[in-house]
Amino acid sequence: MIEAWPAADVRAAEEPLLAAGVPLMERAAFALAAVVRRDLARRRAVPGPDGGLVEGSVRGARVALLVGAGNNGGDALHAGAFLARRGLAVTAYLADERVHDGGLAALRGAGGRVVVVDAGAGAAPSAVATEVAGGAGGAGGASAAGAGGTAGAGADVVLDGLVGIGARGPLRGTGAAVVAALLEALPEPGDPARPWVVAVDVPSGVGVDDGTVPGPVLPADRTVTFGAAKPGLLLPPATHLTGAGAVIDLGLELAGTGAQAAASARRPAVVRLEDTDVARAWPVPGPADHKYTRGVVGVVAGTATYPGAAVLASSAAVRAGAGMVRYQGPDAVGQAVVAARPEVVTAGGRVQAWVLGPGFPAEGDDDGQRDRARAALAAASGLLPGAGAPVPAVVDAGALALLDHRCPGWVVLTPHAGELAALLRSRGDDVDRAAVEAHPLRWARRAHELTGATVLLKGGATVVVGPGPTAYAQADAPGWLATAGAGDVLAGLLGTMLAARSAEVVAHPERAAEIAAAAALVHGRAAERANPGGPVAALDVAGALPGTVAALLALR
Ligand SMILES: NC(=O)C1=CN([C@@H]2O[C@H](COP(=O)(O)OP(=O)(O)OC[C@H]3O[C@@H](n4cnc5c(N)ncnc54)[C@H](O)[C@@H]3O)[C@@H](O)[C@H]2O)[C@@H](O)CC1
Numbered sequence: 352m353i354e355a356w357p358a359a360d361v362r363a364a365e366e367p368l369l370a371a372g373v374p375l376m377e378r379a380a381f382a383l384a385a386v387v388r389r390d391l392a393r394r395r396a397v398p399g400p401d402g403g404l405v406e407g408s409v410r411g412a413r414v415a416l417l418v419g420a421g422n423n424g425g426d427a428l429h430a431g432a433f434l435a436r437r438g439l440a441v442t443a444y445l446a447d448e449r450v451h452d453g454g455l456a457a458l459r460g461a462g463g464r465v466v467v468v469d470a471g472a473g474a475a476p477s478a479v480a481t482e483v484a485g486g487a488g489g490a491g492g493a494s495a496a497g498a499g500g501t502a503g504a505g506a507d508v509v510l511d512g513l514v515g516i517g518a519r520g521p522l523r524g525t526g527a528a529v530v531a532a533l534l535e536a537l538p539e540p541g542d543p544a545r546p547w548v549v550a551v552d553v554p555s556g557v558g559v560d561d562g563t564v565p566g567p568v569l570p571a572d573r574t575v576t577f578g579a580a581k582p583g584l585l586l587p588p589a590t591h592l593t594g595a596g597a598v599i600d601l602g603l604e605l606a607g608t609g610a611q612a613a614a615s616a617r618r619p620a621v622v623r624l625e626d627t628d629v630a631r632a633w634p635v636p637g638p639a640d641h642k643y644t645r646g647v648v649g650v651v652a653g654t655a656t657y658p659g660a661a662v663l664a665s666s667a668a669v670r671a672g673a674g675m676v677r678y679q680g681p682d683a684v685g686q687a688v689v690a691a692r693p694e695v696v697t698a699g700g701r702v703q704a705w706v707l708g709p710g711f712p713a714e715g716d717d718d719g720q721r722d723r724a725r726a727a728l729a730a731a732s733g734l735l736p737g738a739g740a741p742v743p744a745v746v747d748a749g750a751l752a753l754l755d756h757r758c759p760g761w762v763v764l765t766p767h768a769g770e771l772a773a774l775l776r777s778r779g780d781d782v783d784r785a786a787v788e789a790h791p792l793r794w795a796r797r798a799h800e801l802t803g804a805t806v807l808l809k810g811g812a813t814v815v816v817g818p819g820p821t822a823y824a825q826a827d828a829p830g831w832l833a834t835a836g837a838g839d840v841l842a843g844l845l846g847t848m849l850a851a852r853s854a855e856v857v858a859h860p861e862r863a864a865e866i867a868a869a870a871a872l873v874h875g876r877a878a879e880r881a882n883p884g885g886p887v888a889a890l891d892v893a894g895a896l897p898g899t900v901a902a903l904l905a906l907r
């Protein structure tokens with residue numbers, strides 16, 4: 352599990368350590384330098400004696416530091432000093448007249464070059480670099496020498512230390528000009544001449560706490576973050592600019608210490624589940640189980656026009672390990688479902704979780720599906736007298752238009768950005784798909800506040816917000832999963848996961864969000880497993896679920 356804490360919490364946790372004289376910046380910078388050296392050595396791997404690859408030498412590698420005015424730049428400068436001492440050729444490009452004194456002195460002392468970047472009036476995309484001091488020891492006055500070219504473009508590795516958790520709003524000034532110039536000058540991704548970009552703490556300019564990308568950002572190949580992950584590293588759209596991650600432990604006590612931690616309600620703002628988390632929580636049937644204890648999933652999906660959604664959602668529910676799947680809908684669609692999955696029953700009866708909405712329209716001819724879904728949703732929400740105990744429900748696609756009452760948290764909405772925007776507009780918010788995509792956490796949270804339901808917002812990364820304090824952000828799926836019917840498979844899979852823990856989720860609705868996030872992880876892994884590295888069809892994702900779950904359980 353990766354836990355992300357807001358900038359203010361990280362600062363608060365740093366305070367006592369700094370007051371005690373713990374050299375946090377040196378620790379952070381040393382760890383950063385170690386990651387940079389290892390990444391470079393791997394990129395320079397050469398054939399070894401036994402035919403495999405061995406890490407290459409990093410001596411002489413060109414390192415460009417992009418240095419802003421704050422401690423983030425200080426980290427970059429100190430890391431540069433460590434690297435210069437190991438024989439790398441380090442140049443610091445200063446985007447501000449004043450930068451971290453100690454870091455600058457350390458870099459100079461280690462023989463690094465220092466160049467002040469003059470973005471010039473208008474900050475054209477060709478920042479002019481002026482060498483102000485350099486050479487071993489950095490002694491002597493400024494030897495100003497014009498040195499044209501774009502800061503960092505010709506390096507082997509670029510460390511982005513322009514701003515960190517002190518960033519406010521979009522990157523501006525010289526830092527913004529440096530990034531804009533680099534974005535234009537850099538060779539395409541995949542070109543061996545493109546430098547390896549390492550973001551210091553965060554890619555400069557992303558919304559540290561909200562994951563927005565309000566201005567220019569240099570996409571990183573690696574983000575080395577200090578103390579704890581930050582929400583913006585996990586949340587879309589910023590999460591797509593972070594590259595691989597590395598969290599450096601600085602010994603921060605983010606949840607407090609000892610009894611205080613136990614008593615405190617401090618929780619990470621955003622969590623990303625990992626395979627082992629999902630494996631640990633997956634219910635494995637034992638000798639005392641039977642199909643009803645394992646969970647019966649009721650599926651209200653599909654119409655004569657869209658029978659496929661019913662097949663996909665029901666197949667996914669079966670393949671994810673439901674005790675039983677009951678299909679409700681038009682006879683012709685039910686026959687198609689049973690033809691695809693003979694395990695599915697079309698007779699009525701008790702269910703432990705509902706899947707409502709795949710493959711039927713929000714309005715127009717629906718073969719009676721909306722009425723069936725409305726009744727099931729009311730029963731699931733505990734609003735239908737005599738309908739039995741409430742149970743979790745997945746509300747997808749056409750059923751999203753049926754939320755005319757406030758929902759309990761065990762109802763999970765699964766919109767994509769367009770559907771979420773429509774739902775919010777129906778409640779009076781002026782928001783479109785692009786606005787949701789620009790700030791998914793904000794709008795998912797808004798939908799939760801308006802409806803009471805847990806909200807799983809689908810996309811290239813999936814965000815889940817429920818009644819608990821922690822949001823979830825999963826980015827486990829290949830882009831190939833963006834294919835028609837993939838959402839129907841997710842709905843069926845999630846239905847099975849909720850049915851297996853039905854009573855628990857109703858008793859503790861805040862747990863629905865974690866289960867929904869786990870479903871997003873399994874869905875993404877199944878897409879990868881269905882055809883590693885290539886296109887996938889939605890039914891094949893459902894088909895890959897048993898193997899995916901088995902592979903996850905093998906991690907326990
Ligand atoms: N507190 C500490 O001792 C530690 C801090 N660490 C580093 O310190 C960073 C935080 O340092 P700071 O608080 O100095 O803040 P930053 O270095 O993140 O940024 C502050 C500076 O950036 C400028 N700035 C803010 N928003 C900007 C924008 N949108 N465009 C351009 N410039 C902008 C500000 O004017 C200020 O000069 C962390 O991200 C981390 O890298 C680490 O060294 C770990 C220990």
Ligand SMILES: Nc1ncnc2c1ncn2[C@@H]1O[C@H](COP(=O)(O)OP(=O)(O)O)[C@@H](O)[C@H]1O
Binds near residue numbers: 811812828833840
């Ligand atoms: N670029 C992407 N990368 C990875 N997964 C994606 C991407 N775009 C969408 N997805 C996932 O694919 C699924 C698409 O679901 P949805 O939009 O409901 O499609 P449909 O309604 O056709 O089933 C969701 O689970 C979503 O999270």
Ligand SMILES: [K+]
Binds near residue numbers: 511514550551
């Ligand atoms: K940075």
